[in-house]
Amino acid sequence: MTTFLFYVFAVLTVVAAAGVIAARSPIYSAMSLVGTFFCLAGIYVLLLAHTIAVLQVMVYAGAIMVLFLFVIMLLSLGEAVGPSKVTFPRVVGGLTAAGLFAALVIATRPFIPVGAEPPASFGTLQSIGAQLYTQWLAPFEAVSLLLLVAMVGAVVVAKSRV
């Protein structure tokens, strides 16, 4: 059952990710990206990362995609119909991506799964929160500062007159 779900989510993820690239309109790209995020959240659940899966849906599929959709509508980008033909940059891009994929697959070949049985608290909010506020406190504070800077920076950059 787990294997079946993995392949369903994996195929859907890849199809939706391809849709992001292939879609003509940025709106369709954004919608495909939402699908990718949801299917990835399913895969995260299969990996027992329930907390991250919930955060994925809330932060990515919720907040970030709303931001994208707002900008797309704000700029009123219409159907930017580009010629869907094979051009030199596309061939080079495809070859680069294919080469990268081959290199990554070859590089990950030696990873024999250890398959350690996880403890009962694996991936729970309690376990992640305990680590976040003890061992990872410094990165956590750094990220909160980064988000503050990004918030102020986004307002300053996007404002027409400061």
Place this chain on the structure above:
Amino acid sequence: MHDIPLYNYLVLAALLFSLGVFGVLVRRNALVVFMCVELMLNASNLTFLAFARDAGTDMGHLPALFVIAVAAAEAAIGLAIVIAVFRSRGTVNVDDIRTMRL
């Protein structure tokens, strides 16, 4: 429960990352380029979580959390820049934005 090998997850992450690279290289709309960067960030997250599951310790979930936070910051700043560029130039095509190019 552990019937899916780690390798499958890593290949899926590699495929997702390569698709993101392909999109960044071939798409000319700055917004779609940003979306493809998000794809690549998600691929890295998947790798973190797959290795965490395999090691049996959830410490790898914390970097994934930080990647999500950094992606949110990146999207906010990036989209603000796209809006600013669109306001001054009227286009989001990355081929037409070439002031800083040689």
